[in-house]
Amino acid sequence: MGMEEVILRPRDAADLLEAVQASLARGMALEVVGRASKRALGRPVASNAQLDLSALAGVTLYEPEELVMRAGAATPLSEILRQLAEKGQELAFEPPDLGPLYGLAAGQGSIGGAFLCNLSGPRRFKAGAARDHLLGFRAVSGRGEAFKAGGRVVKNVTGYDLPKLLCGSFGTLAVASEVTFKVLPAAEKVRTLLLFGLDAAAAVRAMAEAAGSPHEVSGLAHLPAPLARASGVDLVRGSARSVTAIRVEGFGASVEARLSALRSWFSAHDLEELHSARSRDFWRELRDVAPLLEPADRALWRLSAPPMEAPRIVTALERLGGDCYLDWAGGLIWYRCAGAGAEAGPVRAALGGQGHAMLIRASRDERQSSEVFHPEAPAIRLLGQRIKDSFDPERILNRGRIWPE
Amino acid sequence: MSLKMPAAEAHALERREELIAGLRAILPAESVITEEIALRPFESDGLTAYRQLPMVAALPETTAQVSAILALCSELDIRVVPRGAGTSLSGGALPLADGLLLGMAKFNRVLDVDYDNRVAVVQPGVTNLGVTKAVEGRGFYYAPDPSSQIACTIGGNVAENSGGVHCLKYGLTTNNILGLEMVLMSGEVIRLGGRHLDQPGYDLLGLMTGSEGLLGVITEVTVRILKKPASARALLIGFSSSEAAGACVAAIIAAGIVPGGMEMMDRLAIHAAEAFCKAGYPLDVEALLIVELDGPEVEVDELIGRVRALAERAGSVSLRVSETEAERLAFWAGRKAAFPAVGRISPDYYCMDGTIPRHRLPEVLSRMGEMSRTYGLRVANVFHAGDGNLHPLILYDANQADELERAEAFGADILKLCVEVGGVLTGEHGVGVEKRDLMGTMFDETDLAHQERIKCAFDPRQRLNPGKVFPVLHNCAEMGRMHVRGGNLPFPDLPRF
Numbered sequence: 043m044g045m046e047e048v049i050l051r052p053r054d055a056a057d058l059l060e061a062v063q064a065s066l067a068r069g070m071a072l073e074v075v076g077r078a079s080k081r082a083l084g085r086p087v088a089s090n091a092q093l094d095l096s097a098l099a100g101v102t103l104y105e106p107e108e109l110v111m112r113a114g115a116a117t118p119l120s121e122i123l124r125q126l127a128e129k130g131q132e133l134a135f136e137p138p139d140l141g142p143l144y145g146l147a148a149g150q151g152s153i154g155g156a157f158l159c160n161l162s163g164p165r166r167f168k169a170g171a172a173r174d175h176l177l178g179f180r181a182v183s184g185r186g187e188a189f190k191a192g193g194r195v196v197k198n199v200t201g202y203d204l205p206k207l208l209c210g211s212f213g214t215l216a217v218a219s220e221v222t223f224k225v226l227p228a229a230e231k232v233r234t235l236l237l238f239g240l241d242a243a244a245a246v247r248a249m250a251e252a253a254g255s256p257h258e259v260s261g262l263a264h265l266p267a268p269l270a271r272a273s274g275v276d277l278v279r280g281s282a283r284s285v286t287a288i289r290v291e292g293f294g295a296s297v298e299a300r301l302s303a304l305r306s307w308f309s310a311h312d313l314e315e316l317h318s319a320r321s322r323d324f325w326r327e328l329r330d331v332a333p334l335l336e337p338a339d340r341a342l343w344r345l346s347a348p349p350m351e352a353p354r355i356v357t358a359l360e361r362l363g364g365d366c367y368l369d370w371a372g373g374l375i376w377y378r379c380a381g382a383g384a385e386a387g388p389v390r391a392a393l394g395g396q397g398h399a400m401l402i403r404a405s406r407d408e409r410q411s412s413e414v415f416h417p418e419a420p421a422i423r424l425l426g427q428r429i430k431d432s433f434d435p436e437r438i439l440n441r442g443r444i445w446p447e
Numbered sequence: 448m449s450l451k452m453p454a455a456e457a458h459a460l461e462r463r464e465e466l467i468a469g470l471r472a473i474l475p476a477e478s479v480i481t482e483e484i485a486l487r488p489f490e491s492d493g494l495t496a497y498r499q500l501p502m503v504a505a506l507p508e509t510t511a512q513v514s515a516i517l518a519l520c521s522e523l524d525i526r527v528v529p530r531g532a533g534t535s536l537s538g539g540a541l542p543l544a545d546g547l548l549l550g551m552a553k554f555n556r557v558l559d560v561d562y563d564n565r566v567a568v569v570q571p572g573v574t575n576l577g578v579t580k581a582v583e584g585r586g587f588y589y590a591p592d593p594s595s596q597i598a599c600t601i602g603g604n605v606a607e608n609s610g611g612v613h614c615l616k617y618g619l620t621t622n623n624i625l626g627l628e629m630v631l632m633s634g635e636v637i638r639l640g641g642r643h644l645d646q647p648g649y650d651l652l653g654l655m656t657g658s659e660g661l662l663g664v665i666t667e668v669t670v671r672i673l674k675k676p677a678s679a680r681a682l683l684i685g686f687s688s689s690e691a692a693g694a695c696v697a698a699i700i701a702a703g704i705v706p707g708g709m710e711m712m713d714r715l716a717i718h719a720a721e722a723f724c725k726a727g728y729p730l731d732v733e734a735l736l737i738v739e740l741d742g743p744e745v746e747v748d749e750l751i752g753r754v755r756a757l758a759e760r761a762g763s764v765s766l767r768v769s770e771t772e773a774e775r776l777a778f779w780a781g782r783k784a785a786f787p788a789v790g791r792i793s794p795d796y797y798c799m800d801g802t803i804p805r806h807r808l809p810e811v812l813s814r815m816g817e818m819s820r821t822y823g824l825r826v827a828n829v830f831h832a833g834d835g836n837l838h839p840l841i842l843y844d845a846n847q848a849d850e851l852e853r854a855e856a857f858g859a860d861i862l863k864l865c866v867e868v869g870g871v872l873t874g875e876h877g878v879g880v881e882k883r884d885l886m887g888t889m890f891d892e893t894d895l896a897h898q899e900r901i902k903c904a905f906d907p908r909q910r911l912n913p914g915k916v917f918p919v920l921h922n923c924a925e926m927g928r929m930h931v932r933g934g935n936l937p938f939p940d941l942p943r944f
């Protein structure tokens with residue numbers, strides 16, 4: 043820090059190994075960067091050099107009938123999604139594109155970044171998180187050793203599940219060079235049922251009914267009126283009321299049947315329907331946190347709690363000012379503070395001891411001084427530290443990104 | 448027994464009485480088992496070729512008791528082997544001669560069912576089926592369904608990351624649990640996750656799942672429950688070659704269909720199953736596929752049509768669609784009873800569990816056929832076709848000299864073949880002691896060391912279930928040491944990168 047920044051740009055996995063070993067030998071701390079779209083996510087990293095992985099890109103294996111893909115860790119997500127779309131497939135966990143949240147262009151993220159930050163979109167409550175889709179990887183740990191874990195098949199219990207550990211490690215354990223992951227068929231058809239005018243409590247109740255139905259609902263979100271008004275989707279924007287959305291995806295006839303069943307279940311409500319294109323736009327907005335993007339200087343939180351706790355938490359957050367919307371049937375609350383201050387204490391207090399909250403966007407100073415990641419119980423924190431020590435004893439990888447160190 | 452378990456520790460054997468006294472201070476007398484005859488039932492799990500009486504067994508029923516027991520064993524420096532129902536097929540619950548066997552079967556209560564948040568909180572000794580039984584009144588179920596589900600416990604399922612015939616669509620145990628309470632070897636109780644999704648910090652919940660009892664003792668599990676699909680129907684499709692059946696499976700997936708279940712059986716397995724339970728399987732085919740579709744009735748009807756067309760294009764020689772629920776269950780009855788059915792046509796069988804990339808199936812089956820001739824042992828195949836998880840059942844007779852050894856060598860060759868074609872040693876049964884010494888075929892020393900150090904982070908003195916999973920029991924201090932290779936580097940000019 044304070045020095046002129048050195049950038050290491052390994053051309054391949056062998057280079058990467060050498061770069062980490064050289065850094066280790068020189069006692070240099072590295073900031074690990076894939077495509078630089080999420081550098082502002084997490085605590086600021088204390089480093090002497092940037093490890094730029096952008097050259098480790100490209101899809102090296104794609105077998106649609108085996109539902110598997112392998113790619114360099116810095117392969118642009120946009121490239122992955124393009125290749126999948128050609129075969130009618132997708133990443134079921136709907137990785138969000140957070141670039142615009144940090145003032146960057148859309149479509150900049152890498153596949154490695156999506157897994158390392160364990161970011162998942164609206165389908166998460168049904169289809170699982172990023173961590174449920176990573177099958178295997180190759181990486182260099184902070185010990186300066188190349189290793190591999192997992193495999194290319196979905197069913198694999200050979201040894202510890204290191205792919206799970208890698209997801210959500212924010213580059214603090216190992217630098218992934220290559221990831222192998224599960225892909226799934228994209229739905230033929232998407233429809234969204236909109237319920238207008240519910241308050242948070244009624245919305246959460248309605249979403250629980252939909253989630254507990256046999257209709258395989260794959261999106262459940264609730265936007266209060268002021269946020270609905272800012273949507274790019276006309277039917278949502280024009281409603282002037284809160285919008286509770288229920289997504290149904292799958293084969294044509296099946297979607298029709300399930301939607302009509304849901305329509306009659308909720309027939310007492312004021313209803314509207316989004317067809318495929320508008321549905322996709324709407325859920326993309328929610329996925330990328332578009333409703334809370336502006337003003338860009340406000341701190342932004344992601345809270346995860348049992349869905350039925352959402353009304354209580356929302357009430358507590360509203361008392362702090364700011365705005366929020368619900369995803370994952372209420373299990374996920376996106377909250378934008380009233381000002382630039384992160385308000386970590388009050389926001390976490392709103393959880394009432396349930397779930398956890400992560401500061402997703404805030405100024406560098408705020409991220410330096412606040413606990414960005416939810417504080418863990420001491421025994422769990424200690425385990426985490428020991429795991430960190432086992433992979434990166436000299437703490438050269440993304441030092442300080444998760445905890446102050 | 449050809450397998451080498453960690454040598455018994457003299458100090459542990461000497462402290463047996465001390466351990467018993469300590470346990471009696473924590474547990475009621477009947478929960479501390481010391482007599483040989485009462486220890487017998489614990490001497491092996493589902494991998495019956497290996498047997499070992501534990502030094503002592505304890506049957507706690509509260510988390511506080513587990514915590515006190517582990518603290519006691521830490522203090523006395525005695526090894527502990529956790530056990531659920533003992534159905535592990537990899538010897539994960541095989542006792543140690545100098546160790547305490549910690550039986551978790553008394554943790555058998557469903558603590559809470561929360562339909563609104565769609566979770567159930569259960570103790571680890573509840574059986575897998577017990578979870579579904581607790582919620583099915585309201586039309587819910589717990590998705591992972593190992594064939595052993597009547598007996599196996601949810602704690603064992605978490606420890607093994609168990610799967611079942613429905614995990615192609617609904618995921619394995621790891622995708623269906625949200626929270627755990629567990630006790631570390633030190634006696635410390637921790638909670639991971641809860642009724643919410645995801646965790647801050649490292650994914651310890653993911654790490655615990657499939658950790659085979661080496662990292663902690665699970666004392667409570669929060670599982671996700673799902674509403675039962677509105678309808679389900681199955682197709683029973685016969686093929687004259689496994690290639691054709693394999694091609695059909697690939698075509699179904701390529702068409703964007705992810706069936707609720709998709710299972711394959713080979714000729715020997717079909718005949719054994721049919722003889723055992725008269726499921727109505729065709730006997731003149733080489734491979735049989737069961738494809739189950741679930742969801743709304745219109746969807747199931749539509750997909751049945753699509754799968755039928757794909758099967759015919761792939762050259763199916765027989766095809767039946769279940770018209771009633773009884774018929775659907777009959778289709779499954781043969782598959783679900785495949786293990787015992789094979790048990791009827793052979794004195795003993797040895798169940799393997801490799802996973803392969805699906806398209807390598809024909810090659811793997813043909814090489815398995817060659818091995819079968821070389822080893823002079825028959826093999827029946829049942830196969831989770833959708834996800835490439837093979838269960839070759841090697842038929843042998845333990846009373847014949849060297850047949851067990853041959854069966855084990857044959858099994859090891861099959862697993863090496865799985866790895867060779869890009870697959871893995873175990874899809875759902877775990878490494879345990881069974882595949883421990885084969886880990887080197889899949890992972891090199893560096894790969895393994897990165898895993899073993901996790902064990903050290905949780906249990907630095909390697910008291911919990913040692914001798915499982917890892918071929919060599921390394922000393923943790925040794926493992927942690929850094930070998931800075933960069934020190935020998937020609938110090939490359941950094942900007943070169």
Ligand SMILES: Cc1cc2nc3c(=O)[nH]c(=O)nc-3n(C[C@H](O)[C@H](O)[C@H](O)COP(=O)(O)OP(=O)(O)OC[C@H]3O[C@@H](n4cnc5c(N)ncnc54)[C@H](O)[C@@H]3O)c2cc1C
Binds near residue numbers: 532539551595601607
């Ligand atoms: C006929 C048959 C069919 C089977 N079918 C399937 C199948 O379809 N799919 C599948 O995945 N498996 C299957 N299995 C394997 C087996 O049933 C599973 O591995 C099961 O999860 C084991 O559960 P258990 O309660 O019997 O555990 P055990 O056998 O008692 O123990 C298994 C492992 O878990 C550990 N363990 C148990 N309880 C705890 C706890 N509370 N805390 C920490 N560690 C613990 C043990 O130390 C051991 O390492 C089958 C087995 C049989 C015999």
